[in-house]
Amino acid sequence: MGDIFALNSIGKKLLLILMSVAITAIVIITFTFSAYEYTTAKQEQVDSLNTLEEILSPTITAAVLFDDKDAIQELIDPILIRSDIVSIQVTDIQHNVLASANKVVSNDSHSIRDQLIDTTTIAHELVLDGRRYGYLVIVADDSYIVNKATVYGYFVVGLLIFTLAMSLLLSLILRRRFLKPILHLAKVADDVSHSNDYSLRAKELPNDEVGQLSNRFNDMLKTIEQRDNILETKVKRRTEELETANEQLLELAYKDGLTGLPNRRYFYEKLQGLLLIKDKFFALIFLDLDGFKEVNDTLGHDYGDLLLQQVSKRLKNCVREHDTVARLGGDEFTIILEDVCSKQQLTKIANQIKTTLMDPIVIKSERIQITGSIGITIAPKDGDTLEELIKHADQAMYLAKNKGRNRFEFFCYSIEEQAIKKRQLVEDLKTAIYDSQLTLHYQPILKANEPLITKAEALLRWQHPDKGLLGPSEFIPLAEEYGLIKEIGQWVVNQVINDALELQQINTDIQISLNTSPLEIDERGKWARNWLQTLANNPIKPGSILIEVTENTLMTPGTSIQQQMQLLSQQGIKFAIDDFGVGYSSLSYLQQLEIDIIKIDHSFVANLETTPSSHALIRAIVTMAHNIGLKVVAEGIENQAQYQTLKDLECDFFQGFLFYRPLSKQEFISHCLRKTYHRNE
Numbered sequence: 001m002g003d004i005f006a007l008n009s010i011g012k013k014l015l016l017i018l019m020s021v022a023i024t025a026i027v028i029i030t031f032t033f034s035a036y037e038y039t040t041a042k043q044e045q046v047d048s049l050n051t052l053e054e055i056l057s058p059t060i061t062a063a064v065l066f067d068d069k070d071a072i073q074e075l076i077d078p079i080l081i082r083s084d085i086v087s088i089q090v091t092d093i094q095h096n097v098l099a100s101a102n103k104v105v106s107n108d109s110h111s112i113r114d115q116l117i118d119t120t121t122i123a124h125e126l127v128l129d130g131r132r133y134g135y136l137v138i139v140a141d142d143s144y145i146v147n148k149a150t151v152y153g154y155f156v157v158g159l160l161i162f163t164l165a166m167s168l169l170l171s172l173i174l175r176r177r178f179l180k181p182i183l184h185l186a187k188v189a190d191d192v193s194h195s196n197d198y199s200l201r202a203k204e205l206p207n208d209e210v211g212q213l214s215n216r217f218n219d220m221l222k223t224i225e226q227r228d229n230i231l232e233t234k235v236k237r238r239t240e241e242l243e244t245a246n247e248q249l250l251e252l253a254y255k256d257g258l259t260g261l262p263n264r265r266y267f268y269e270k271l272q273g274l275l276l277i278k279d280k281f282f283a284l285i286f287l288d289l290d291g292f293k294e295v296n297d298t299l300g301h302d303y304g305d306l307l308l309q310q311v312s313k314r315l316k317n318c319v320r321e322h323d324t325v326a327r328l329g330g331d332e333f334t335i336i337l338e339d340v341c342s343k344q345q346l347t348k349i350a351n352q353i354k355t356t357l358m359d360p361i362v363i364k365s366e367r368i369q370i371t372g373s374i375g376i377t378i379a380p381k382d383g384d385t386l387e388e389l390i391k392h393a394d395q396a397m398y399l400a401k402n403k404g405r406n407r408f409e410f411f412c413y414s415i416e417e418q419a420i421k422k423r424q425l426v427e428d429l430k431t432a433i434y435d436s437q438l439t440l441h442y443q444p445i446l447k448a449n450e451p452l453i454t455k456a457e458a459l460l461r462w463q464h465p466d467k468g469l470l471g472p473s474e475f476i477p478l479a480e481e482y483g484l485i486k487e488i489g490q491w492v493v494n495q496v497i498n499d500a501l502e503l504q505q506i507n508t509d510i511q512i513s514l515n516t517s518p519l520e521i522d523e524r525g526k527w528a529r530n531w532l533q534t535l536a537n538n539p540i541k542p543g544s545i546l547i548e549v550t551e552n553t554l555m556t557p558g559t560s561i562q563q564q565m566q567l568l569s570q571q572g573i574k575f576a577i578d579d580f581g582v583g584y585s586s587l588s589y590l591q592q593l594e595i596d597i598i599k600i601d602h603s604f605v606a607n608l609e610t611t612p613s614s615h616a617l618i619r620a621i622v623t624m625a626h627n628i629g630l631k632v633v634a635e636g637i638e639n640q641a642q643y644q645t646l647k648d649l650e651c652d653f654f655q656g657f658l659f660y661r662p663l664s665k666q667e668f669i670s671h672c673l674r675k676t677y678h679r680n681e
Helices: 008-064 069-081 141-195 208-255 264-275 293-301 301-317 343-357 386-402 415-434 476-481 486-504 526-537 560-569 602-606 613-627 640-648 665-673
Strands: 087-090 097-102 121-129 131-141 282-292 324-329 332-338 361-363 366-368 372-378 409-412 438-447 452-465 466-468 511-517 546-551 573-581 597-600 633-634 651-657
Touching: 008 069, 008 087, 008 121, 008 131, 008 141, 069 087, 069 097, 069 573, 097 141, 121 332, 141 208, 208 452, 264 332, 264 386, 264 633, 282 343, 282 386, 293 301, 293 366, 301 324, 301 332, 301 343, 301 361, 301 366, 332 343, 343 409, 372 386, 415 476, 415 511, 438 486, 438 665, 452 486, 452 665, 476 486, 486 526, 486 546, 486 597, 486 665, 511 573, 526 560, 597 602, 597 613, 602 633, 613 633, 640 651
Parallel strands: 372 409, 452 511, 511 546, 546 573, 573 597, 597 633, 633 651
Antiparallel strands: 087 097, 087 131, 121 131, 282 332, 282 372, 324 332, 361 366, 438 452, 438 651, 452 466
16 A cells, blocks of 8 residues: 555656646635635625614614613614524613623524624624714624535635646556656666667657657767777776786885885794794895984985985895795884804805995985994794794894994894883883972082082982882983983972072072973974973072083074074073083074073093193183173093182183082982081182
């Protein structure tokens, strides 16, 4: 039953449209005429009642004038003969009823239809010689209109049924005539679909829209037939091309696109295959180019690509034809030397690779010097799994890089032990930040001929639970390498400010300096914002904090780093250049930035007595600094001769083991702030 009414064909949809249009038109016309008939009948009734009141009004007025109620009653009773009049009432001017007549209706005659009939009330004034004597009120119902509307409704229903029947018949005829050519096209399309015979055609139809559709359908079949023939030819040719492409893709899947060497995937499968061979020994070499990033950064990636191609050729020339040279990615290469396990033989090959790489490479008239760091493992001695061999070769290669680059290292298990210790130390450092294992020591900075100590440098220490007190050189590089330096730096900032507030209770002029890693200073200004937030939470005397930065941090004028320094200078933070003279000096920044102090690197001080050039350099630094209004601190002073020479060179401040070693905060307070320093000159 549901399929009959489902709109699952264009015929049913078309029939629905035609019938909807017909029904809508019939309903609109019927509603319009019905409304018109009702309004007209209602108006006729009102006009009739008004006329009746005008006829009766003079007679009833005279009866009211003489207060003849019987005469009034005799005049209004006959009016009830009219079927639509329900009641008549005559009142005086004060609305007192003089006479009335009501149509008697039995309770049984009340039907729902009668209850729904509305009434109409017409009131007429009783006037004689311009004087008003009362009112004549007639109440009539709509039974006359309802009866008339009922007859009209039967007529309309009959007309509607007849019209719908004619519309349905006409719609079926039109649908059949309209759908016949479309059904023909559908049949042809179905035949083509099942037989895949594109030579079939639809018959010619009249030149209307459906006829045009038939012609386009035939044209489409013709085009498809032609394309089918062409496609069959192309498919055959494409199949042959795909077979060739699959062979090429298989080759590309195992070959590096830039150098033509085997790639990472081939290397892993080759290595895994060798490990599966029982009693098979071979050597695995990891090689990482030194300074390759600088080539990319200075000359461009096109030079870097050409350099990698030249390196690949040189590496292949260093090994036998059946050995495997692969590129893992970037500037990392691997070499598998089969049936080689002698350290003497491997040393010879490694030296040959190192020497070959050191020969300058000329690319586009640019002479490029490149070296490599090499790590060597031997299987199965150094590992019998893929992961172990790769890890150990990588560890040996990084050991070579850490020892100065341009060298090779054989893997030994002590390397792995060092890597494990390093990894454990990193994990310990992560917990040290939150377990209160970090502490600050303070090394006083003295001024010539001044017994009162007003400066000190905060030096970070780590109270390791197992290793004891560790200096910054033992863990700061790890913190920078593993992304912990910013957390440590923020801890130092908070602690220095808290300690400075405490120390100023004893000496209001004390100034604390602290070192800042270049990795703490970001380009987005977060470093400066953190400082400003900390200062806002802990107001401190301007000039109490001195931040030490290296020369390399200040290399590019106008960068975000200088902008952040200027912002902090405005808040009373002072700045010093640490290790001055050992970085990439650009003296212009001394005038552009708010620098207050230059700290001469301890290497110049250490060589002061043996190297005349150190003496000359320190004199030049002091003279230059004083000429532009900067103070000079000499650090690393260990003996009296160094101190006397630096004093003669007019350094402003002095720091070193000769005076004080780094002290705990309490030691610094008791030995330095509560006492004055006296030294025999």
